[in-house]
Amino acid sequence: MSITTNSIEERLFNVWMNKSLIVEFEQWVYQSEELKEYLSADAYFDFLDLNYKSETAYHDLKNLISKEISISQFETWSLLHQLDCVKQRRGDYYKFIENFYNLxxxxxxxxxxxxxxxxxxxxxxxxxxxxxxxxxxxxxxxxxxxxxxxxxxxxxxxxxxxxxxxxxxxxxxxxxxxxxxxxxxxxxxxxxxxxxxxxxxxxxxxxxx
Structure with missing residues (x-):
């Protein structure tokens, strides 16, 4: 299940949803030529310059990501992720079922x-x-x-x-x-x-x- 064929966006979505991926994401940022080509020079520098080990790193990273992907894309990806988890009975799927009422x-x-x-x-x-x-x-x-x-x-x-x-x-x-x-x-x-x-x-x- 995917709303995009863009591997960069998939990476950004995944780390947005899962804080534990930030260490892996940091290494990818330093090595990825794809990311360098995908972002503007200023945006790419911001991702490189981010202190990924600071207490606010995850919050700061999400702020950077939000400049690259629209709210509509985030909302859609998030809901599709929840739906897929429910269908596959994967992860916190029962919490997602419970949350449908709130949505x-x-x-x-x-x-x-x-x-x-x-x-x-x-x-x-x-x-x-x-x-x-x-x-x-x-x-x-x-x-x-x-x-x-x-x-x-x-x-x-x-x-x-x-x-x-x-x-x-x-x-x-x-x-x-x-x-x-x-x-x-x-x-x-x-x-x-x-x-x-x-x-x-x-x-x-x-x-x-």
Missing amino acids: DYYGYTFISKLSHDYSFYMNYPFGKYGTYDFNELTTFKQNELINEFYPSIIEAVNEVEQWLLNENVILLGGKKYFNDLKFIDHRALSETKKNHTEKAEKKWWRFWK
Whole structure:
């Protein structure tokens, strides 16, 4: 899964998401002719001149990267990364499932199916498990709950991935306040209607499951 064939951008995205890669990234900066060609002379010097061992190195590096890649690209790459982890059940995928509810609430309403059919039941597992907090469940119960999502969640993930990759949905980002995350919606009317219908027909009876 990739939103770009540009290996430089992939490197920048990866270190942005994973602080532990900063040591490897530093060595790559010093050795990469590709990076030198990709950046302006001033930007390249900034990456070379950065003190990668300082306490603020990661913050400073992210500031440099943000000058080279747009918020839209970051948002898209980040969400695609989360979706792929959920599909592959890799890394902190269960946290990403849980977070879909927040993203929907903040404004990315195109993921409402993931939010309402899956994430909601991680955030509020009361109906079947007798608690409002996923973290209060035993590991066995947590796994049992998440296992119920598969394989159906993969279809919902694939749908959102295709919208992003085909630029049917273009993320604009924003602050994480109610309805502040923005996106441009180029989906067909039938797809947006389906999205709203599924949300309206929320399976209310599952509260009592």
